[in-house]
Amino acid sequence: MSTAPQHNPTLGQASLKDRFAPYIPIALVPLLMLVGMVAIQAPSSWMTLTVSGLAMGMMIFIMASGLTLVFGLMDVINFGHGAFVSVGAFIGISILLSLGALTGAPSLFLNILAILAAIVGAMIGAGALGWAFERVIVKPVYGAHLKQILVTMGGMIVVEQLILVLWGPDEIFINRPEALKGAFIFLGAAVEKYRLLAVVFGLGIFFAMRWVLRHTKIGLIVRAGVENGEMVKALGYPLRLVFISIFIAGSALAGLGGVMWGLYQEVITAHMGGNLMVLVFIVVIIGGLGSVEGCFIGALLVGLLQNYVGFLDPKLALVSNIGLMVLILMWRPQGMVPVVRAK
Amino acid sequence: MLKHILSGDMPRSKILSLVLVVIFLGLAFAPFLFPGTRSLDTAARICIFIALVASYDLLLGYTGIVSFAHTMFFGVGAYGVALASVHMGRGFDALIAGTLAGALVAAILAAIIGLFSLRVRAIFFAMITLAVATAVAVLFSQMSGITGGEDGLNFKIPRAQTSAQKYLADPVLGVKINGKLLNYYLMFFGSLALILVFLRVVNSPFGRVLQAIRENEFRAEAVGYKIVFFRTGASIISAVGAAVAGSLYAIWLRYVGPDTTLSFEIMIDILLMVVIGGMGTIYGAVIGATIFVIAQNYLQNLMVVAADATSSLPLLPLIFNPDRWLLWLGILFVLSVYFFPKGVVGRLRGERK
Numbered sequence: 001m002s003t004a005p006q007h008n009p010t011l012g013q014a015s016l017k018d019r020f021a022p023y024i025p026i027a028l029v030p031l032l033m034l035v036g037m038v039a040i041q042a043p044s045s046w047m048t049l050t051v052s053g054l055a056m057g058m059m060i061f062i063m064a065s066g067l068t069l070v071f072g073l074m075d076v077i078n079f080g081h082g083a084f085v086s087v088g089a090f091i092g093i094s095i096l097l098s099l100g101a102l103t104g105a106p107s108l109f110l111n112i113l114a115i116l117a118a119i120v121g122a123m124i125g126a127g128a129l130g131w132a133f134e135r136v137i138v139k140p141v142y143g144a145h146l147k148q149i150l151v152t153m154g155g156m157i158v159v160e161q162l163i164l165v166l167w168g169p170d171e172i173f174i175n176r177p178e179a180l181k182g183a184f185i186f187l188g189a190a191v192e193k194y195r196l197l198a199v200v201f202g203l204g205i206f207f208a209m210r211w212v213l214r215h216t217k218i219g220l221i222v223r224a225g226v227e228n229g230e231m232v233k234a235l236g237y238p239l240r241l242v243f244i245s246i247f248i249a250g251s252a253l254a255g256l257g258g259v260m261w262g263l264y265q266e267v268i269t270a271h272m273g274g275n276l277m278v279l280v281f282i283v284v285i286i287g288g289l290g291s292v293e294g295c296f297i298g299a300l301l302v303g304l305l306q307n308y309v310g311f312l313d314p315k316l317a318l319v320s321n322i323g324l325m326v327l328i329l330m331w332r333p334q335g336m337v338p339v340v341r342a343k
Numbered sequence: 344m345l346k347h348i349l350s351g352d353m354p355r356s357k358i359l360s361l362v363l364v365v366i367f368l369g370l371a372f373a374p375f376l377f378p379g380t381r382s383l384d385t386a387a388r389i390c391i392f393i394a395l396v397a398s399y400d401l402l403l404g405y406t407g408i409v410s411f412a413h414t415m416f417f418g419v420g421a422y423g424v425a426l427a428s429v430h431m432g433r434g435f436d437a438l439i440a441g442t443l444a445g446a447l448v449a450a451i452l453a454a455i456i457g458l459f460s461l462r463v464r465a466i467f468f469a470m471i472t473l474a475v476a477t478a479v480a481v482l483f484s485q486m487s488g489i490t491g492g493e494d495g496l497n498f499k500i501p502r503a504q505t506s507a508q509k510y511l512a513d514p515v516l517g518v519k520i521n522g523k524l525l526n527y528y529l530m531f532f533g534s535l536a537l538i539l540v541f542l543r544v545v546n547s548p549f550g551r552v553l554q555a556i557r558e559n560e561f562r563a564e565a566v567g568y569k570i571v572f573f574r575t576g577a578s579i580i581s582a583v584g585a586a587v588a589g590s591l592y593a594i595w596l597r598y599v600g601p602d603t604t605l606s607f608e609i610m611i612d613i614l615l616m617v618v619i620g621g622m623g624t625i626y627g628a629v630i631g632a633t634i635f636v637i638a639q640n641y642l643q644n645l646m647v648v649a650a651d652a653t654s655s656l657p658l659l660p661l662i663f664n665p666d667r668w669l670l671w672l673g674i675l676f677v678l679s680v681y682f683f684p685k686g687v688v689g690r691l692r693g694e695r696k
Contacts, residue, residue: 077470079469140681141680146409150614150618155673157669157670157672157673158674158677160669161667164666277473278477281470281471282470285470289466315485321474322474
């Protein structure tokens with residue numbers, strides 16, 4: 001009679017390396033800050049640049065988050081995403097300009113009221129445009145990447161030109177509301193109030209989005225859809241409806257990003273969205289298509305690098321970001337936070 | 344004989360053949376048929392854009408990948424000639440050296456971008472080319488010490504190619520036989536040679552593999568072709584073609600600047616020409632570029648008329664404003680991708696889908 005084979009299962013913990021691997025990319029942000037500090041040397045300039053880099057990163061994240069989810073869910077690459085940024089900025093800034101009485105008053109409450117009105121208007125406008133865009137432009141070309149790229153690019157040109165028709169060909173200059181003008185001195189470095197507000201606001205949106213994705217049922221469906229859409233459909237969830245909602249929400253967020261970017265630059269043009277798309281694509285690629293966390297980290301890296309290099313040698317700012325993209329893709333070809341997809 | 348020259352890729356449609364012959368003859372005798380500086384300029388532009396669009400079609404139509412960096416290669420070729428002429432002085436050696444250097448740089452850039460982005464994930468290619476092209480355009484307009492910045496570079500081409508050089512004392516058929524005419528025929532035959540080379544490439548075994556990849560990437564790989572190499576190869580050939588076209592353009596204009604060679608508007612023009620003419624057919628490039636360049640030159644006049652006619656109505660004059668002609672091109676572009684994906688050539692050949 002033979003005995004059963006020896007069988008000693010052990011309950012071991014995954015090694016430290018395995019457990020921390022997914023979080024390594026987050027460490028790149030402080031690492032980049034440290035490198036920036038060494039390269040720039042003057043602590044006060046470094047502080048100013050870091051705050052503005054973070055602010056820029058947050059805004060880019062807000063614009064890029066919708067794009068990455070749309071890709072993750074439905075495999076749709078939207079080259080026209082920049083149009084929503086421009087439209088949001090134009091609607092939002094028009095509202096702000098028409099509320100001159102509120103923005104001119106030195107009261108923080110009234111200022112914030114005006115900004116909120118602008119944000120709500122911009123998000124509704126960009127969201128509605130997103131809905132129409134999905135219906136008219138994207139829907140007929142599901143599943144054909146080549147046509148998607150061409151058609152969404154064409155859609156963006158049309159929207160940009162329509163902005164020029166409606167708002168005129170000139171760029172619009174704006175003043176920030178009274179309470180957000182100027183800077184304060186922190187540890188010897190001038191920090192603009194608006195940039196700080198943008199950082200806080202962007203963080204708020206990131207954590208809100210993360211909460212929705214991690215702790216609500218809708219978030220669960222979205223994350224499952226990104227990982228394996230077929231399975232989600234097979235379980236009976238209306239993935240198409242979820243996708244349209246995400247598309248609209250992403251467009252609205254792009255519009256919000258547009259308003260924030262307009263207030264940050266204090267000037268808006270019809271081409272701003274198209275120009276920003278370059279940075280947005282870099283962010284989406286290095287973050288890993290479909291990953292919100294990756295997008296967030298990528299946006300911060302891009303924002304910081306753009307500001308540090310822009311300070312050291314303005315000509316190389318954009319080139320340095322392409323260098324960053326190359327390095328990150330050599331390290332992780334699917335992006336920093338790859339999303340597992342069953343395809 | 345003709346079949347051999349066209350690499351066996353006949354137009355396969357009577358009307359298409361007729362149109363092509365008309366375009367060919369029209370361009371071949373353009374200086375005699377349409378005298379005047381402006382029409383000669385238009386004809387040269389058509390020649391160069393036919394070559395440029397055909398090189399892009401190799402990528403978009405035959406290989407099925409979207410690149411937004413085609414103007415970058417076009418610009419590299421143009422700047423190559425300009426820089427060589429500025430630094431080596433006026434002469435044919437400068438033109439040749441500049442063209443070769445431009446083509447080489449374009450090939451290297453294309454190889455790097457292709458191997459890098461297509462290896463990682465083919466879908467990144469469009470985004471990465473967009474980012475790289477933008478960065479290069481910014482770099483070219485900011486390095487004013489080398490590239491002349493936003494103002495660009497003016498340079499001299501050999502006297503033998505300018506109107507100062509007279510070859511015959513008397514005009515033939517009312518046209519002066521001078522260096523300018525010679526220069527036009529350089530554009531014409533240069534573009535013709537490029538078109539024939541592209542016809543050869545797409546009808547070679549290499550071209551067939553590209554089409555197989557376009558139709559079904561997975562199957563092509565399963566059959567045993569390394570798709571990364573084929574795609575990168577296509578993008579290198581296409582980049583070299585664009586660079587040579589750019590060199591021709593610079594020689595014709597005797598000027599390069601970011602707006603004439605590197606701007607995103609030109610990229611959109613190229614996309615439109617490919618789509619209107621018909622993706623995946625070199626002949627589509629010929630027809631698309633011809634229609635587009637002529638329309639570009641004369642459409643804006645039409646829009647002025649429309650804007651004047653509707654000036655009493657609200658909003659319409661703004662839409663018909665000649666500055667808004669991209670709006671119409673954009674709409675046309677989207678509609679043609681939907682309803683006309685095979686373009687004029689596909690329609691004439693009577694292909695479905």
